Amino acid sequence: MSVLERAALTTDAKAKLLQDTLAAEPAAEAAVLGTCNRIELYAEVDKFHAGVAELSTLLALHSGVALEELTPHLYVHYEDRAVHHLFSVACGLDSMVVGEGQILGQIKDALGLGQELHTAGRNLNDLFQQALRVGKRAHSETGIDKAGQSLVTFGLAELTRVTGELPGKRALVVGAGSMSSLAAATLARAGVSELVVANRTLERAERLAQSLGGRAVPFSAVPHELAAADVVVSCTGATGLVLDAETVTAALAQRAAAGPLGLLDLAMPRDVDGAVHELPGAHLVDIEDLAAASADAPMAADVDAVRRIVAAEVTAFGAAQRAARITPTVVALRTMAADVVSAELARLDGRLPDLDDKERAEITQTVRRVVDKLLHAPTVRVKQLAGEPGGAGYADALRELFDLDPQAVAAVSRADSVGTQDSNRGKK
Structure with missing residues (x-):
């Protein structure tokens, strides 16, 4: 193993x-x-x-x-x-x-x-x-x-090189998970004459078989159904072998001249004993076989195109992540500026108590607009610079230049993290 x-x-x-x-x-x-x-x-x-x-x-x-x-x-x-x-x-x-x-x-x-x-x-x-x-x-x-085809499609194609085409064949699917369900659906579409689904939980096997016009059997019936099958696909979550060499040998003896028995093992760890490779009358395709068989598939142009997409996306993701790291510092800077504005406006109220509401509102808006304009260019530019390789130092420079409290920056980061987790839970 x-x-x-x-x-x-x-x-x-x-x-x-x-x-x-x-x-x-x-x-x-x-x-x-x-x-x-x-x-x-x-x-x-x-x-x-x-x-x-x-x-x-x-x-x-x-x-x-x-x-x-x-x-x-x-x-x-x-x-x-x-x-x-x-x-x-x-x-x-x-x-x-x-x-x-x-x-x-x-x-x-x-x-x-x-x-x-x-x-x-x-x-x-x-x-x-x-x-x-x-x-x-x-x-x-x-x-x-x-x-590049899916494992199921590719595996069945490899199998039928020996067993012959699927229409008219009797198929046994062991397992009822996502991969087994895909295999069962693929076999049904291919026109097998009979589809049998076996699973440790019979109810799951029944649901899958019923949806595809097949027949469900308990897990204990696998040895019996194996002898009647032409094609077997196994993909379970078992930690030990589902089909050992002895069981397959017994099934082959009952099949006589019924043609080769094809077995596709898509499980990891394997469901089917590797010794089945050596049994006359049996043809086993497993994960290792699929890896070797798919290595020479002609797909160079598509692979190159995908590699270019990956390279571009990695660059963009890195830039976005680096820019995001400076966001708490920028938020802390703007919060500090807002606090300064509020404090100065409060002092102004104390010095000029006779201002009417219109005058006070105009002064407030003017002061805030001045601060926003002064901060706009440096905060936008620092985000751009932080997104470039080696841009991590700009956050430190901003904190140093404006004497920002590290605890204030950390508080923004924690709040942002909690908000993201809450959002993720809300999407589930």
Whole structure:
């Protein structure tokens, strides 16, 4: 069993990993993305090296793979490189089947879990939301989704090279999750003569089978249905094998001259025993086979177009983030200016008590207009400068020049963060 299979995380394990990551001192935000060929932990950390060490240890702990065994397989990206990586993943550039669109749903799920557990704050929320937009843009503006098929479509195409075309075949789908549901729908559209759905929760199997005109069976019936099937697709969340070599061997013995049995394993960790590859009469296509088969697909022009989109979006995202970091300083500056204006107007009221309401209103408006005009150009320009590479120092310069209270700036940042989290909860 590969390291990736052994390291695959259940939903509960992901939740626990996120909670422990946030409890770790270097991390302020966290989100975990798990797909068939990746487990990625995104975190906002104050100390890079300490953060990498701590998060690597936590990933090893919750995956059950020893750190010394896991370390050679780890990769680390930070700042703009991390943004570039996630945007590339969202566009399907880093998928086993280039351009497959299912990754967008997985990124959305990762963000949703982070929001539900309150581990994804403003920074990761902005990052993942933008990644989703970039992925959608890549699919709408290029042919990447046509060049690279979904795992299900691509996998079935690989399978039918040996088993023959799908119309008239008897199909068994093991599992009733999103990937299994997609496989079942694809098989139904392809014209299989019979569609059988098996799941540990029979009610879910019944709902899926009924929607596609198929038949549902309990999980215990899988060995029996296996012998009657021509094509099998398995994608469950099981941590152990669903179809071992012995079970498949028994099914093959009952099939006699019924033709080859095709099995498509889309699960990670795997559902079907890798030893099935060696069984006469069986043809197994699994995740590793799909990775090798899709490597040579002709899609260079679309890939290049998507890479240009990613590069442009990373630049724009970085500029927006850098500009956003100076916003609390600008707000604190304007708040201080407003307080000065209010104090001076109060002094004026004490010195000139005989002013009527019209005169007082005119003076108030004039003073505020003067202050606004004086602050407009520098605050607009400092936001532009802060958005450029190396522009982080402008916020410090503004605080120093106007002697702004650091606590006032921090208070604006905290209020903005709380407002963002409240907004996120409101959208769910």
